[in-house]
Amino acid sequence: MVPEYYESSVVDIYEKLPVPFGLVRFGVAPDHPEVKNVINAFTQTAHHDRCSFYGNVTVGKDVSIEELKQAYHALVLTYGAETNRTLDIPGKNLLGVYSARMFVGWYNGLPENKDLNPELSSETAVILGHGNVALDVARILLSPIDVLKKTDIAGHALEAIATSKVKRVLLVGRRGPLQVAFTIKELREMINLPDTRPLLNPSDFMGLKQAVKDLPRPRKRLTELMIKTALEKSSGKEVERQAAATKEWGLQFLRSPLEIIPSNDGKRVAGIRLSVNKMEGLGESAKFVQTGDVEDLECGLVLSSIGYKSYPIDPSVPFDHRLGIIPNNLGRVLHASGLYCSGWVKRGPTGVIVTTMHDGFETAETVLGDVRSGLLDVSASKGGSKVIGALLKQRGIRPVTFPEWEKIDNVEVARGEQAGKPREKLLDVQQMIEVASQ
CATH class of the missing domain: 3.40.50.720 (NAD(P)-binding Rossmann-like Domain)
Structure with missing residues (x-):
């Protein structure tokens, strides 16, 4: 009853x-x-x-x-x-710096973000974060326009991306390969993205083959795919595909944003200064510690994908x-x-x-x-x-x-x-x- x-x-x-x-x-x-x-x-x-x-x-x-x-x-x-966790560093208000939440809202037709009009006139974009949203944003920036035309992407975003100059997207994370927050599905999509080649530094993955043996299965499969992409040479059609690619993306590990570098007129993004980190501890609970070393990346677009907040x-x-x-x-x-x-x-x-x-x-x-x-x-x-x-x-x-x-x-x-x-x-x-x- x-x-x-x-x-x-x-x-x-x-x-x-x-x-x-x-x-x-x-x-x-x-x-x-x-x-x-x-x-x-x-x-x-x-x-x-x-x-x-x-x-x-x-x-x-x-x-x-x-x-x-x-x-x-x-x-x-x-x-x-x-709302989103804010990027609280010098230069955060320069033209060309946006939250990933606003950028996603812009290309998905969220009314409050329809007038964002992001700056897409430079070749290199930096995305801060190693989660699925960061990979989504990178993929949309680099996807062939013929693919996006068949989706429900907002019309204004389709027009902007069609004329975008962005050819290189670097995804920057504070911790190492064993702590990335994205999933294997999103990573595989990035690796197989048409007209795009992955840029993974082999030195970031040296010695990890042994470490992955005891990882939970999802984390193990994800890490093995990164290792394979970084360390194993491609063959046949994949070599030809990557050689012919006009766009590229890469993962940068153990880097934290310190400041956005302004252009000469002080109005827009010219680059980003990163702290070089080292890891303390093991697994997903490992912490990053800044070493005092810094590194500058030249870019004209910075998207912060460091988390959402209620x-x-x-x-x-x-x-x-x-x-x-x-x-x-x-x-x-x-x-x-x-x-x-x-x-x-x-x-x-x-x-x-x-x-x-x-x-x-x-x-x-x-x-x-x-x-x-x-x-x-x-x-x-x-x-x-x-x-x-x-x-x-x-x-x-x-x-x-x-x-x-x-x-x-x-x-x-x-x-x-x-x-x-x-x-x-x-x-x-x-x-x-x-x-x-x-």
């Missing part, structure tokens, strides 16, 4: 933008359409008669946490890690500023009855979509467990979206429903068909609302 609260529970989703899917829409690289297939599962859920989507509603601004708590029995915060949404919600998360136990916010959290704001900005989905399942089980145990009192009815809808109407906020999002979706797909792409995203929030209202 199905408990009554399963049959009568209603889930309302509030989203800041008029469009759903968050990081799947605005974070996943445009040349990874298979990853975006999870949207189909999300859409199926959104079509459920007890699930409603309300876009264009900013929680904490348009409606408060306290107002939501009054209207619902349980409030689950899943607002992710919307922010406190409301003073009433507990927040751990050091860890950048909402303190919780299996998704149950500590010392805050009726409040729950999931995703990156729950455990920090790590993992992929599948990780986050399992994380959501865990939080959902916690909510249901609290209902079953009586810890979460659902005996009295609450107004839900009727109450919140009335408040938003008073404040002149116009929510966008899921059927209205599907109007936006249809327009974007139609625009994409005209351009020979799967989708051409609307970039302006007001335009989205106008389309939704038709």
